[in-house]
Amino acid sequence: MAESVCIVAEYRDGNFRKVSFEIASEGRRIADALGLKLYGIALGSGVSSVAPRLGHYGVDKIFVVDNPALEHYNAEAYAPIIAEIIKKANAGVVLLPASMNGKDLAARLAARLEAGLAQDSTEIAISNGKIRAKRPLFGGKCLGWYEWTEGSLVMISCRPNVMSCLAPDESKQAEVVLADVEVPSPKSQVVGVEMDTSGKVELTEADIIVSGGRGMKAAENFVILEELAKVLGAAVGASRAAVDAGWRPHSDQVGQTGKVVTPNLYIAVGISGAIQHLAGMGSSKYIVAVNKDPDAPIFSKADYGIVEDLFKFIPVFTEEVKKYKSTC
Ligand SMILES: Cc1cc2nc3c(=O)[nH]c(=O)nc-3n(C[C@H](O)[C@H](O)[C@H](O)COP(=O)(O)OP(=O)(O)OC[C@H]3O[C@@H](n4cnc5c(N)ncnc54)[C@H](O)[C@@H]3O)c2cc1C
Structure with missing residues (x-):
């Protein structure tokens, strides 16, 4: 028993x-x-x-x-x-x-x-x-x-x-x-761990994640997502396409071969919604997708969908969130 x-x-x-x-x-x-x-x-x-x-x-x-x-x-x-x-x-x-x-x-x-x-x-x-x-x-x-x-x-x-x-x-x-136990001497030792020192919110523990995909088009364009993330107190994630392009580090990758995340709110920006990406974020509480293609598969998983050019939508949305937050 x-x-x-x-x-x-x-x-x-x-x-x-x-x-x-x-x-x-x-x-x-x-x-x-x-x-x-x-x-x-x-x-x-x-x-x-x-x-x-x-x-x-x-x-x-x-x-x-x-x-x-x-x-x-x-x-x-x-x-x-x-x-x-x-x-x-x-x-x-x-x-x-x-x-x-x-x-x-x-x-x-x-x-x-x-x-x-x-x-x-x-x-x-x-x-x-x-x-x-x-x-x-x-x-x-x-x-x-x-x-x-x-x-x-x-x-x-x-x-x-x-x-x-x-x-x-x-x-x-x-x-x-x-506990009265013997600590064994392993054959291999971890001699050091290099931590990300950017002070970013850890993806797997974040309450809100703003993720960018191939639709972001270039590494420098992620600045608009960083800005939105800052206003929302969110972490920034990425699809594998964005990581493979060298725009984001692998530690930001969400999906089957990246991190499995379960935030309250996941905002997918310029991400098509491939099954391997959904495997990493599909159990988020609320999913918002921003994509200019109304037929993008991500919309079938999203609670809210915005069919728009992300470069038009994200800056306006960020400003609106800022305004809203200033009244709270
Ligand atoms: C074994 C295996 C493991 C994998 N693991 C992962 C994984 O862990 N994570 C992962 O993400 N993928 C993974 N993939 C890759 C996956 O299959 C997709 O290729 C990848 O997720 C596509 O990334 P994406 O959505 O950013 O790019 P795309 O599929 O190219 O989508 C880009 C989207 O951006 C939209 N877009 C373009 N421009 C704009 C604009 N200006 N405004 C708004 N929208 C725009 C387009 O309409 C499109 O829907 C894996 C694949 C394999 C085979």
Whole structure:
């Protein structure tokens, strides 16, 4: 009989990534429905100081491994440690972020623990004590529901920005336990990470994204999207065509071979809406498309469509948003 639901938090640069609080909130809901405890697992260098924050989102107990050797995610080191803690916690359900690292870790943990894994899930349902997870398939062309056989370990990685987050309750404290596990010496080490220093909003965590495609015609034209993004407090994304043309860095690419994003608002500008692009942004809450071609496939996915030359529309729209914001 399982004792707990475990969530594996993602820690970077002195804090947890937002998706960690989303999976903690989802974990709380599942633990309550199944009558289990909710445990958190957090690895990193300096992670103990922020670990109690997970308690604000309903985590009962947090197993922490705070070690300088774990400063950067390393599958060889992280997977055995987390697998051991999951076993000790007698978990029946494990939730992880479906981030780049989270998906890598989830696959390794599932293999080690012989768990059934639903990657990049967008919804978790519980009925009669049974868990089901929904995930997009074939680049978002259809959705599949997954169930687990009786008694098997349920492992789910959750798409960022999809599961709703509880309002943090700072009066709630979690018990922090320094996990008694050996930190293995991996054969390969991450010696450094070069971060984007532009101060841009991270695409996968952005609430609003303004993305440009081949219709932008040149790298310098992205300045009009940067301007709109600044006014909206948005991140700027791009289609692969814009990235392949060298107009934007690959870190901005949205889609099947780029990032999967789920903002509240996605504004696609001069993007046709190829299936590989839709795979990355199709589950955004609201989609607005700006395209001069009324037959562009993006319009079939969009909630609002503007059939217009983007170079006419975007500057006017930006000015209107500025005016509107100044009255708020
Ligand atoms: C294996 C594989 C993986 C892929 N992965 C990705 C991925 O991760 N992400 C991705 O985006 N693509 C990906 N692609 C590429 C994808 O198939 C498309 O080629 C790409 O998305 C097209 O980008 P686009 O919409 O910017 O360009 P286009 O398809 O050329 O569309 C440009 C659009 O701009 C409009 N336009 C032009 N001028 C203006 C104007 N002045 N005003 C308004 N509208 C205008 C046009 O009407 C057109 O609809 C992948 C392809 C493959 C085969």
